[in-house]
Amino acid sequence: MAGAATGSKDMAASRLLGVFREHGYDGASLAELSKATGLGRSSLYHHFPGGKEDMAKAVFDHIHEWMEISALAPLREPGDPAERLQKMINAIDRYYVGGYERCLLGSFVLGGSRGRFQPQLKSSFSGLIKALAALAVEAGASQEQGFERAEEAVVQIQGSLVVSGGLDDPAPFRRVMERLPRLILGRS
Amino acid sequence: MAGAATGSKDMAASRLLGVFREHGYDGASLAELSKATGLGRSSLYHHFPGGKEDMAKAVFDHIHEWMEISALAPLREPGDPAERLQKMINAIDRYYVGGYERCLLGSFVLGGSRGRFQPQLKSSFSGLIKALAALAVEAGASQEQGFERAEEAVVQIQGSLVVSGGLDDPAPFRRVMERLPRLILGRS
DNA sequence: GTCTATAATAGGATAGAC
DNA sequence: GTCTATCCTATTATAGAC
Known part of the structure; x- marks a missing residue:
């Protein structure tokens, strides 16, 4: 059953993600993490003995799973590259x-x-870049071009979130x- | 004498910047801000009565000044656009x-x-985009193109810092x- | 697995002497 | 303008009952 976002721990991770997203790691207090999950302080420590750091780790696992299933899986399916890329873009959006x-x-x-x-962090970013690079290569880019386009795409996504x-x-x-x-598939 | 990074307050802002840069706003503790500036807690409150928030505001002023003098001023000088842009890029680097x-x-x-x-934040980002857009227009872009190129440039700078x-x-x-x-001046 | 209570500490901020 | 000492609160974390 690996994959579906079910189970109370995964549910908790999703709520924790919301708090970390809004306040950052240092700004996220146990009080808010507790309120968001509906779990008391002690319950949180029961599920995440390492405290905040464990919670953040669980959130990374949650994100990793989401990325694999919602963003990267479409890139690896058979079919038209443009359509598969658009699925990923829609997921990110x-x-x-x-x-x-x-x-x-x-x-x-x-x-x-x-x-x-x-x-x-390194694993997330490089996984994303690799998957996009593979699609670019499939669409006709050289290995080097594909990597460059993929890196630039991730740079632009991250940068636009900062600027926005x-x-x-x-x-x-x-x-x-x-x-x-156009960036990934080339200026066709 | 507006411009030179002298004066103890501006000096302090520079040290504070280092701490905020490394730890973020929430992660920056008074203990570290005190250590970095060499000022005791009470001295910090003497210079920045509003506490951490005032310190951050001073850091924004410091950055604004740096940006105007080191990054944007070259863009507005007379001379070859490519050379002026390169001065700014070197400053950012x-x-x-x-x-x-x-x-x-x-x-x-x-x-x-x-x-x-x-x-x-809004003022910093839009000031930067406007200055780059003006240079792009000077280099031959339309108003709209200039703005688009400038925005993309800032997006790429910010994104690359995240990805790096x-x-x-x-x-x-x-x-x-x-x-x-090439991005700002066009594919010439 | 969840709760109440409580410890232990770090954090931000202030008072008052010098 | 800086220092020592202190206060108050928020925060992380734990203990122990249920």
């Missing part, structure tokens, strides 16, 4: 609610907790979502 | 130490303190620095 929601990965990279979660947040305007994110197909 | 240092603006956008500093941080590899930032001239 929903995930960030059209640019109104922040990225937990970015938040953890730029916040004070980078060192603590560097392996998870800074300007308090989802338009930059939206514009990136629109130009992703 | 030094500022982020080739991709090894994080961006305070991005950190505040993605951290839990966005709401508190939204006006400063996540991968623990400055290469993505370096690659963005290299393609900025």
Whole structure:
């Protein structure tokens, strides 16, 4: 049953994600994590003996699972590359609610907790880049071109979330979502 | 004498910047802010009666000043657009130490303190975009094209800092620095 | 597995002497 | 303008009953 977002622990991870997304790692207090999950402090420690750090780890697992199932799986299916890419773009767009929601990965990279979660961050970013690069190669790019396009795509997604947040305007994110197909598949 | 980074208050702001950059707003404790500036807690409150929030505001002023003098002023000088842009790119590259240092603006956008500093963030990002857009227009782009290129440039700078941080590899930032001239001035 | 209660500490902020 | 000492609160974390 690996994959479905069910089970109370996965449910909790989803709520915890919301809090970390909004407040960052350091800004997320146990009080809010408790309120968001509906679990008392002691229950949280029962499920996550390592405290906040364990909770964040569970959130990374949750995100990893989401990324594999919702974003990367379509890229690996058979069929038209453009259609498969669009599925992924739609998933990302929903995930960030059209640019109104922040990225937990970015938040953890730029916040004070980078060192603590560097392996998870590295794994997430490189997994995403690799999957996009493979699609670009399939669409006709060389290995090197494919990697460059994929890296630039992830750079633009992350950057647009920062800029949209800074300007308090989802338009930059939206514009990136629109130009992703040409960026990955080439200027056809 | 507006401009030179002298005076003990500006000196303090520079040290405070370092701490906020490394730990984020919530992660920066008074203990570290005190240690970094060499000022005791009470001295900090003497200079910044509003506490941490005042310190962050001073850091924003410091950044604003740096941006005007080191990054934007070259864009507005007379002379060859490509050379002026390169001056700005070099300033940014030094500022982020080739991709090894994080961006305070991005950190505040993605951290839990966005709401508190939204006006400063908005002003910084839109000032940067406007200045780059003007240069692009001067180099032959239409108003609309100029704005689009400038926005994409800021998106790529911010995104590359996130991705470089996540991968623990400055290469993505370096690659963005290299393609900025073509991005802003057009594919000539 | 969840709760109440409580410990232990770190954090932000202030008072008052110098 | 800086220091020592202190206060208050929020925060993380644990103990032990149910």
